Every structure is written in C-alpha cells, then in structure tokens.
Amino acid sequence: MHMLNLGILAHVDAGKTSLTERLLHTAGVIDEIGSVDDGSTRTDTLALERRRGITIKSAVVSFPVDDVTVNLIDTPGHPDFIAEVERVLGVLDGAVLVVSAVEGVQAQTRVLMRTLRRLGIPTLVFVNKIDRRGARGAELVRSVAERLKVPVVPMGTAERLGTPDARFVPGLGPAALDVLADHDDDLLAAYVEGAVRPERVRAALAEQTRQGLVHPVYFGSAVTGAGMDPLITGIRELLPAAGGDPAGPLSGTVFKVERGPAGEKIAYARVFTGTLRVRDRVPFGDPPQEGKVTAVGVFDHGTDVPADAVPAGRIARVWGLADIRIGDFLGVPRKPYGHFFAPPTLETVVVPGPGTDPGALHLALTQLAEQDPLIGLRHDEVRRETGVSLYGEVQKEVVQATLAEEYGLEVGFRETTPLCVxxxxxxxxxxxxxxxxxxxxxxxxxxxxxxxxxxxxxxxxxxxxxxxxxxxxxxxxxxxxxxxxxxxxxxxxxxxxxxxxxxxxxxxxxxxxxxxxxxxxxxxxxxxxxxxxxxxxxxxxxxGTRVHEPLHRFRLEAPADTLGALLPVLAALRAVPRTTETQGAVCVLEGDIPAARVHALEQRLPGLTRGEGELECAFDHYAPVTQGPVPERPRTDxxxxxxxxxxxxxxxxxxx
Structure with missing residues (x-):
C-alpha cells in the first residue's frame, strides 16, 4: 500500500473543507456529507470552527484510492491563520489548490501558489463551484495562468456552467501538448513530426506534474459531486507517493500539537524514514532530549486508529512526549525548513476580564502558544501583562473565543499596534x-x-x-x-x-x-x-538605533470611477501607491501601506468601491518611522x- 500526504489549500471560502467532505464521500469513507454551514464537517472539529464556518486548525483525515492511502490535511484559508498552513507544507508530498469558479484567483491563492512553487510541491488546481451562477470556464483557466504566473494544463472542459447540472468532461486538448512540450525537447520533436502517442503525453504529464513544472487544472463542484472521479484519478496518478525507508534510522517532524481530554499532549508527526514504535525512547527537540512513546495512532478510512508502529511515509499521532513542541524533530534531525511566510506584524495586550485570574490566563496563553509557535507571547512581570503577536484582527477574535470556550476565561484586548524592529x-x-x-x-x-x-x-x-x-x-x-x-x-x-x-x-x-x-x-x-x-x-x-515599522505591499482592484474617492483615503492611511494601471473599467493600484493601517483599509474598501473592490496585502519590508514620535515599547527585562x-x-x- 502506497502513501500520499496531500494538502488541501485555498483562499477562505473557496470550498476547501467542502471538497474534503466530498472526497471522503466519493471514496466511500463517510455515508453522509457534512456541511460547513451546519457545522457538521469531519475536519472542522472545534466548536469555534463550526460556529464561524471557517477552518482555524489543520486537520488530518484519510481515504483509500485503489492501492494508495491518502492522508488528506485540510488547512485554514484565512490569512490570519497562515502559521497553520506553514507547518503543514513541510510534511506534504503533494497539494490541491482550490479556486472558486466565481471569485477566481484571490489574494491568498497567489500567496499559496508562490510558496508551493518555491518549495517544489507538486500541485493540482481544482476549480470549485462550477454549479454557481457566474462560474467561468476557459476564461478562468487563462486567469489562473496569468494571475498565478504558472504553466497550467486543462484536464478537460466544464459544461453547463452556472447550473445545477454543471459537469466536467475529461480530456487533454492540444493546449496541453503545447505546455508539456515547453519542458520536454523529445516530446517537442515528436510533436513537430506528428508522432505523439496519447500514452507518451500522459507519461510526460505525470513526470512534469511530480517535478512541479506544470499544474493540471480540474473543474467540479464539491456540492454536487461533479468532477470528483477525474480529480481522484489525478491525485492517484499524477502526484508522487511518499518515500522513505522503514528500516532506516527514525526521522520525523512534528507539525501540530494538541491536548487530549486529560490535558496530555498529542503530537502529529510525519515519519520520513525509519519506524516509530510504542515504548521506543525517542530523541526530540532542540536542545535534544529524550522521551518514551506511550501510544501511537495512524489515520485510516476517515478516522484515527491505534497502532503498534508507524513506518516511513505515514502521519502519526504520538503520546508520551510531554515537552514536545511544533517544529521539533523525532529521531535523527532533519534540515529545518524555516519559515515560508512572513512573521506576524501586529501585537496586542491581553486584558483579564472581571473575575479572570491572571495566573490562569498566563497558563492558558502558554498552552495556546505551544500549539501555535507564531503566537509570540511577551510577559511583563512588572505590569503583570501578557502581549501576543498577531497576523490580523480575526485571529484576535479567535484567541478571545478560545480562551472563553476552552478555559472559561473572559478577556479583552488593548488596541492592536504594529510590531516594529x-x-x-x-x-x-x-x-x-x-x-x-x-x-x-x-x-x-x-x-x-x-x-x-x-x-x-x-x-x-x-x-x-x-x-x-x-x-x-x-x-x-x-x-x-x-x-x-x-x-x-x-x-x-x-x-x-x-x-x-x-x-x-x-x-x-x-x-x-x-x-x-x-x-x-x-x-x-x-x-x-x-x-x-x-x-x-x-x-x-x-x-544609535532607528525604529522601523512593518509595511505591507498591497494590490487593489476597483472600478476606475471610484479612484477619486480611494486616493484621499489611501493618503490618510499613509498608503503610497507605486503604480496605477487602468484595464477597461477596472483600475489596479499597487503600493505600500503600514501594517497597522491594513485593517482600516479593509473595513472602508467596500463602501468606497460599491462592494466591488478587491484587496491583496502581504508583508513586504520594514521602513524607518518618519512621522510622529518614535514608537516606544515597554520593557519586560x-x-x-x-x-x-x-x-x-x-x-x-x-x-x-
């Protein structure tokens, strides 16, 4: 039995979790498809996820495809939880990047594809929601290629778009051969001579997909099930199986830590080589220490089951390592994969609510930081305050709700401020x-x-x-x-x-x-x-030192006739447009904006652009603070x- 560790990634609301449910149903793992709106999906297990209808924590579930067992990892789509995505990327064999047929390529879609390409992770593109009004077909394929700046291979055509009867018809057209020949001189020569056999094209497609050179594009609907069989076939045939020698020295990486019902730590680890066994004494962490594995579990047919051993290629749930942290190695250390995305650029101080014990709050925040290392905690013993680093305001709301629901602690926050250097x-x-x-x-x-x-x-x-x-x-x-x-x-x-x-x-x-x-x-x-x-x-x-504040690079698309209203607001928020381009009735602005002002721009944009504006922001660099007093941060030493x-x-x- 071959293994494939597959990530499902997307911009928020593209249908990633719904696709996971549909894949499990198509593979026969579940009898009934869960709903994100109803909070009944298999992978959104947190009460907060089900209430808000978004994925906050990565989740693992498995399903069989012929002789391949797929460990599918559903990841958050909201940019505030990019740290969850970052940890998953280091353990993947392949990925499916989900794009909405209506909204098309969105801000997070571009960030994710750039990272997948940089890491060389083989990636299929799945265009979801072809049954929704406004769904696009061939035009969207061109947009994916242009906006994501990647070579794509359409794996067929979508018919009856925007209706409940929308469907995907598999078939490689001439455009596929053009793309594949760009990376294969022998195939190009055979193409010129008119002697290309279908199996030769299919072999080239599989080889180039596994090398991350091209990205096959499938269409379908997670709601109706259209396009599922071709996508599952592509997952099995075009993405590489997990490698690793089960008889070699143990080497694995922890990408998630959670706590069980009794408060015990449970580590999720990808085993790259060797075999992890119950009762093994395993070195882990930096500085290195050793712990005894008391239990392990693997994922099989939609659930996790106890096991005595976990061989190379699989994902394990591991009990017994009390001091384990996300990012720790198991056994032989692997080369650290570092950070793929920008660090948090904002911070806030957590304020205990009425009746909230500061000691209990400190413990709860410490446990949250264990599960998310990019929640950087900063304790001030003198003022008895704790600050947390953030990616955005939604993350702050989630921290607040998590403390209330899981720990019974009511908290508030001070104003969010930028994390300067x-x-x-x-x-x-x-x-x-x-x-x-x-x-x-x-x-x-x-x-x-x-x-x-x-x-x-x-x-x-x-x-x-x-x-x-x-x-x-x-x-x-x-x-x-x-x-x-x-x-x-x-x-x-x-x-x-x-x-x-x-x-x-x-x-x-x-x-x-x-x-x-x-x-x-x-x-x-x-x-x-x-x-x-x-x-x-x-x-x-x-x-002498100079304080620098974080600046985000922004890309803003809006109706051209709203430019007059946008520019004064951008200036008031200290945003500096670098380029302005008009494409028909649409204007595209690119420039820099202080990280602290991004949320305000997001809030004002719909009203300024009749709800048609699209904003893409990502950390770009630090720049000297030139306006107002130099920001000071209270010391904790x-x-x-x-x-x-x-x-x-x-x-x-x-x-x-």
Missing part, C-alpha cells in the same frame, strides 16, 4: 573590566555593534582568542547578547547587526586555605550573563538602560 545606525563599542570602576561582576567584556545589511539578522563573532577563557563563558555572553537584543533602546527587537566580542577576562577558580571553591573570588557564568546587557546597551547607545536600577534588581535577584 530596531536597526543600528552605525558602530558603537563599550567595555567593562574586572575590578575596575563600579563593575560588580568578576568578568571583563568588550562588545562592538555594527550595522549590517537589511535581512541579515544577528551575527556574533570574536576578536579575542577562543582559548582565552572557558568556552562556557563565551557561550554565556553570546546567548545573553541574543536574548538582550530582543529589547533595544526603544524596546523593540534589534536586528540586522553584527556583534563582536573585543575584550574578555575572568578570575580563575580560587579557594581559601583548607577550603573548597570560593565563588566570591572566581568567575562564574552568572558574572558574564549579568554584565553582558550593560555592555551591549552602551554599545547600542553609541551606535531588568532594564539595563538604567544602570542603577538594573544592578539593584540583578544583585537582589541573585542574593549577592
């Missing part, structure tokens, strides 16, 4: 020496901070000999530098800089006569961890910017 302007150096001045630490540290190119992140280097002192002290300095750079001179994360250690020194282990090691006379890691923030912020002061306050807190905390 700080970048050094120039270079700055600072140093503190053992037993000189008012340095209370038994450590000598010198640091230089230099500005680095945008996008380069943070690098740490040495201008002192590595053997000049114990390695643990160098490690303490580097780790503390990286931790301290999370809060710069204005409280924002400092990025795009090089930090170099220019001076080092320590007091070797010493003891009094007839006594053992004396910490008061000898350097420890505490000395280097305590002194580093003071030296670093002084170097940052001398280098011991505030090394105030030396006296810092030393009081640090020495009191350690009991020195």
């Amino acid at each position: 700080e970048r050094p302007i120039g270079s700055g150096t600072a140093a503190e020496f053992v037993k000189k001045g008012d340095n209370p630490f038994l450590a000598t540290i010198g640091l230089r901070v230099d500005a680095a190119p945008p996008g380069s992140g943070v690098t740490f280097g040495l201008e002192v000999e590595l053997g000049a002192m114990p390695y643990a002290f160098f490690k303490a300095v580097e780790d503390t530098v990286r931790e301290s750079l999370e809060q710069g001179l204005h409280g924002w994360r400092v990025t795009d800089c090089r930090v170099t250690m220019t001076h080092s020194g320590y007091c070797p282990r010493q003891s009094h006569a007839h006594q053992g090691f004396d910490k008061s006379m000898s350097s420890t890691g505490y000395d280097f961890r305590g002194l580093t923030p003071l030296v670093l912020v002084e170097a940052l002061r001398r280098a 011991h505030n090394p910017l105030n030396r006296k306050e810092y030393l009081l807190k640090v020495t009191r905390r350690t009991g020195s």
Whole structure:
C-alpha cells in the first residue's frame, strides 16, 4: 500500500473543507456529507470552527484510492491563520489548490501558489463551484495562468456552467501538448513530426506534474459531486507517493500539537524514514532530549486508529512526549525548513476580564502558544501583562473565543499596534573590566555593534582568542547578547547587526586555605550573563538605533470611477501607491501601506468601491518611522538602560 500526504489549500471560502467532505464521500469513507454551514464537517472539529464556518486548525483525515492511502490535511484559508498552513507544507508530498469558479484567483491563492512553487510541491488546481451562477470556464483557466504566473494544463472542459447540472468532461486538448512540450525537447520533436502517442503525453504529464513544472487544472463542484472521479484519478496518478525507508534510522517532524481530554499532549508527526514504535525512547527537540512513546495512532478510512508502529511515509499521532513542541524533530534531525511566510506584524495586550485570574490566563496563553509557535507571547512581570503577536484582527477574535470556550476565561484586548524592529545606525563599542570602576561582576567584556545589511539578522563573532577563557563563558555572553537584543533602546527587537566580542577576562577558580571553591573570588557564568546587557546597551547607545515599522505591499482592484474617492483615503492611511494601471473599467493600484493601517483599509474598501473592490496585502519590508514620535515599547527585562536600577534588581535577584 502506497502513501500520499496531500494538502488541501485555498483562499477562505473557496470550498476547501467542502471538497474534503466530498472526497471522503466519493471514496466511500463517510455515508453522509457534512456541511460547513451546519457545522457538521469531519475536519472542522472545534466548536469555534463550526460556529464561524471557517477552518482555524489543520486537520488530518484519510481515504483509500485503489492501492494508495491518502492522508488528506485540510488547512485554514484565512490569512490570519497562515502559521497553520506553514507547518503543514513541510510534511506534504503533494497539494490541491482550490479556486472558486466565481471569485477566481484571490489574494491568498497567489500567496499559496508562490510558496508551493518555491518549495517544489507538486500541485493540482481544482476549480470549485462550477454549479454557481457566474462560474467561468476557459476564461478562468487563462486567469489562473496569468494571475498565478504558472504553466497550467486543462484536464478537460466544464459544461453547463452556472447550473445545477454543471459537469466536467475529461480530456487533454492540444493546449496541453503545447505546455508539456515547453519542458520536454523529445516530446517537442515528436510533436513537430506528428508522432505523439496519447500514452507518451500522459507519461510526460505525470513526470512534469511530480517535478512541479506544470499544474493540471480540474473543474467540479464539491456540492454536487461533479468532477470528483477525474480529480481522484489525478491525485492517484499524477502526484508522487511518499518515500522513505522503514528500516532506516527514525526521522520525523512534528507539525501540530494538541491536548487530549486529560490535558496530555498529542503530537502529529510525519515519519520520513525509519519506524516509530510504542515504548521506543525517542530523541526530540532542540536542545535534544529524550522521551518514551506511550501510544501511537495512524489515520485510516476517515478516522484515527491505534497502532503498534508507524513506518516511513505515514502521519502519526504520538503520546508520551510531554515537552514536545511544533517544529521539533523525532529521531535523527532533519534540515529545518524555516519559515515560508512572513512573521506576524501586529501585537496586542491581553486584558483579564472581571473575575479572570491572571495566573490562569498566563497558563492558558502558554498552552495556546505551544500549539501555535507564531503566537509570540511577551510577559511583563512588572505590569503583570501578557502581549501576543498577531497576523490580523480575526485571529484576535479567535484567541478571545478560545480562551472563553476552552478555559472559561473572559478577556479583552488593548488596541492592536504594529510590531516594529530596531536597526543600528552605525558602530558603537563599550567595555567593562574586572575590578575596575563600579563593575560588580568578576568578568571583563568588550562588545562592538555594527550595522549590517537589511535581512541579515544577528551575527556574533570574536576578536579575542577562543582559548582565552572557558568556552562556557563565551557561550554565556553570546546567548545573553541574543536574548538582550530582543529589547533595544526603544524596546523593540534589534536586528540586522553584527556583534563582536573585543575584550574578555575572568578570575580563575580560587579557594581559601583548607577550603573548597570560593565563588566570591572566581568567575562564574552568572558574572558574564549579568554584565553582558550593560555592555551591549552602551554599545547600542553609541551606535544609535532607528525604529522601523512593518509595511505591507498591497494590490487593489476597483472600478476606475471610484479612484477619486480611494486616493484621499489611501493618503490618510499613509498608503503610497507605486503604480496605477487602468484595464477597461477596472483600475489596479499597487503600493505600500503600514501594517497597522491594513485593517482600516479593509473595513472602508467596500463602501468606497460599491462592494466591488478587491484587496491583496502581504508583508513586504520594514521602513524607518518618519512621522510622529518614535514608537516606544515597554520593557519586560531588568532594564539595563538604567544602570542603577538594573544592578539593584540583578544583585537582589541573585542574593549577592
């Protein structure tokens, strides 16, 4: 039995979850098709998902197609939950990208296809809702090719569009051969000579689809079932089966973590090589640790079932690894796949409601962050506040509802603000020496901070000999530098800089006569961890930092006669159009807008464009804040910017 781990991806409301239900029904896994509107679908299991009619968490369900078992992963379509999609992409063998026959290519459709292409994931395109009024056929195929900028192969034609009797008639036309010949010189030669056999075309289609060179396009309706059989055939014949040696060393990746009825952690993991067995002791995580697997489950015929072992290629549910996190490896580490989408660019502070215990709220938010690493938590012990990073306002509503329904905690939020960063302007150096001045630490540290190119992140280097002192002290300095750079001179994360250690020194282990090691006379890691923030912020002061705010690139389509009303609003929201193009009665604007203003534009757009405006936004870059006061962010550390306050807190905390 071959395995295929298949992702279903789409812009919100394109019919992705409905397609999942229809595929399960067509494969004979379920007798009755669930409804998104009624909240009865197999994959939308959260009460909040069923109430809102959107997918929030990825879900796995399986169905057989002849000799292939398909693990189908339904993913969220709303851009606020792109982190769920990101985690799934790293475990897929193939994907189906769903496009509405009425709305066509939408903002998230473009983002998803660009990412699928970049990762080389073989992808079929399914045009859904051909039974709805306004559905388009050949015109939509052209739009998919132009808007997504990909080579597509129509797998047939749609007939009786916009009626309940709409259907899909399979068949490769001459256009398919034209597209395939562009990537196959032998096929092109045979085409010119007029000697192309149908099986040769089909073989070229399968090979190029599996390489991600072309994307077959199917039409159908998840509601009526039209086009399901050809799509299932395409999934089985054109997408690659999962590979991996079951006898090899265990290697897997965790892409989802949830909690069971008793609060226990359940990890969802793709096994790439080897076999995961119950009672195995498995290394996982970074830094590496080991845990004992107490139970595993696999997906089969629409449900998950207990198993004794999970071989390569399958997706497992794993119990027993209490400290497991999303993104952790199991067994032999794999190369990290990194982030495919932009990080969150907004944040807000969670405010406990009447009767909500702050301690219980802190625990609940921590558990939510375990299930979604891109919910970045920021705890302020002084103010007893917790901030969360966000992709958008809908995500905030979901966090609020989840806390109420799953934890019984009522909360509110402060105003959403942009997540800025700080970048050094120039270079700055600072140093503190053992037993000189008012340095209370038994450590000598010198640091230089230099500005680095945008996008380069943070690098740490040495201008002192590595053997000049114990390695643990160098490690303490580097780790503390990286931790301290999370809060710069204005409280924002400092990025795009090089930090170099220019001076080092320590007091070797010493003891009094007839006594053992004396910490008061000898350097420890505490000395280097305590002194580093003071030296670093002084170097940052001398280098100077500038606050940058996140900007989104926007693409706005609207009736040309509404341009006069749009432009003043865009200017008021600090949006800067870069290009303006008129295509008949439609105007297309592209430009930049501050992340903090995107939601306001989304709210005002329908009224300004008679409901016909379409907005596509995605994070693009950070730009210096040039208007108004420099944004400041409250600090959550011991505030090394105030030396006296810092030393009081640090020495009191350690009991020195």
